[in-house]
Amino acid sequence: MKAPHIFLGLLAALLITVWILDTPPVPLAQEGTVTITYWEKWTGFEGEAMKATVDYFNDLKIKNKKGQIIRCEYLTTTNVDRKSLLAIAGGQPPDLAGFWSGNTHVFADMGALMPLDEFIERDHFDMDKYIDVYRRSCTYRAAGDTQERVWCLVTTPASVALHWNKEMFKEAGLDPEQPPRTIQELMEYNRKLTKRDDKGKIIQMGFLPIEPGWWNWAWGYWFGGQLNDGFEKLTADDPRNIAAWDWVVSFTEGYRPEVLQAFSSSFGSAFDSPQNAFMAGKVAMVVQGVWMANFIRFHNPNLQWGCGPMPAAFDTQGQPVTVAEMDVITIPRGCKHPDEAWEAIKFINSLEGMEYLCGKATNRLTGKENTGGQGKLTPFKENSPGWIERHSHPYLRVFIDLAKSKNAHYTPQLAVWEEYRSELDAAFQRAWLQKATPAEALQQVQERMQPKLEQALRIRRYREMGN
């Protein structure tokens, strides 16, 4: 045998050995057990909390109608919606898929999900226990349907609030326990908290509306605006939305766009990093979600911070404004074990399962306390006595109150929502970079997206007629 052949032979043997050693053993199907698959997007603390909750479900050894024990296999999947999309289209979906509240209704429209109403009725599952905004977000009248149905239940409920840096407040001579209560006050605080160096370069800001920039489309809510009026009419150019964007863009007054862009580029691009503008002390106030406490604890545990409702520009009558987003769990149509999948959803959405997922709770089988779950609120109106007090989030009640507010907004359930949001984001950038006025930018969105929505609805009706 020639030397290269020996070398290639050894290389092949090595690769095969590595492959064999690296391949995890395939669990043998146990008699009396039925395994369901669950694709979920989360990594990090949410992923760990969800995995622990699934483990808890498996520990309970819940049985299906045939008396088989249900075992849930949890798989973290990137781009879970796209992969699920292809798996559903290919007829091989997982039994459970974790989506975002923003695209669940689109999947429902396309018949890709199973409605949960039958299960809910059969098991007398209580939907009234949910905080209104979360319950409504799970419900949708899909294309071709005559009634609203429940298409998903909740996994990671959240609401957003104003977070402020107490140390920076103290330095600026502000009361660290007193956040701004009005938009005017917020502007005043911003002026006091913004600092420049000798050359006029911004080194610190009180409030920067594009940080983190995730809810640029939603600013109108704090001015009493809406993005849609029902399912058929968009209201991007609602005067209250324009007023909100005018206010946001007023933060750029006195600066060239590049100055603020240079300042914001100094944060780096990763939210989950020590360079984060809020955690690094570069921006004193940000609108952030309930998850922020976890990141602060991880990246800057010594940060002195507070949080409360973001001030609104209209009379909210004691009902603060927030965006109440959530991630959801669904049963894809065509999955192998819908009944068993429902059992898992039911456990996760029980008080026991949800409190274990969202905060500090005890596994009643092992008696062991978890590490604190995903550090969020539950989507329920009521929690177990003492659960909030034991929770790791020091301001959890703020987020619960915000979610319960009548001015808590959830993602509009529009056929063209993803594209609408992209357009709003692009328009926002135009306005922020002073390439268009907010009125012009929002008008352009309205003119572009309303016909698209109408066309989508026309095609939907055309499909319904054909079917």
Added chain:
Amino acid sequence: MAATDTRAKGVVFALPWILGLGIFTLYPFCASIYYSFTDFSVLQAPKWIGVTNFQEIAADAVFWKVLRNTLLYAGLSIPAGLLVSLTLALVLNGVRRGQILYSVIFYLPHLIPGVASAILWMWILNGEFGLLNSALRPVLELISPSWAPPVWLNDTRFALPALVLMGLWGVGQSAFIYLATLQDVPQEMYEAAEIDGATTWQKVRFITIPMISPIIFFNVIMGIIGAFQVFTEPYLMTGGGPDRATYFLPHYIWDHAFRYLRMGYACAMSWILFLIILLLTMVAFRLSKDRVYYAGR
């Protein structure tokens, strides 16, 4: 008989590739023609809607903007890539000691995965702490204290050129190909030119470039195809922004296919992209007729 037998064996051996090509390339390629005339979300059966998608594309202002961006990117990145890689190869060709070492160094960036290099370049191009601006800032301040370097990816005017600049990082591969070809140019030609008193530039212009023209042509074609398919870097580094300054056609197609669930519309745009690439390649072939020298012909 023997010939038939050999052919059959050949087909059998090639069958996995033929099947793969047929199922994973040819079928989607053909199916996408049909889908471009339908409303198709992947989750529902396609519904024939005639030329509606194409009509909508014609009236889609964002499509025209991303097409303009894509053409601009191609127009900048192809000549820039060609110039830099060729210059690099010419310089390396003149290096007598350590040529292999330098070649390897310049080739290395090509081996780094797109995602990793995108993240690396996000930091190099960071407006505040980036390596590039750290080098530029003192130079600009020396010229005028009020001058500041651009914030690259955050500035609508500089984001696209910044991506072109980043693209030059990966010219090592084409430079490597040029270098191999340069070493194949007969030395006698240079010697003859030297005897005739040719300058270095004249040697490059009248000997080197004509002799390596087939490879230049090959790299131009690959450059056209690559530039029109640019996706990973802008997707990761800018998300198409700021103000859609780096929003390219492949990204727009992807958004429609997988975010907006409008696969039919995405297929229609893909066909337009395909036709543009085809047209430009044909133009390149036509232009190459009198400009590319094949010694074997």
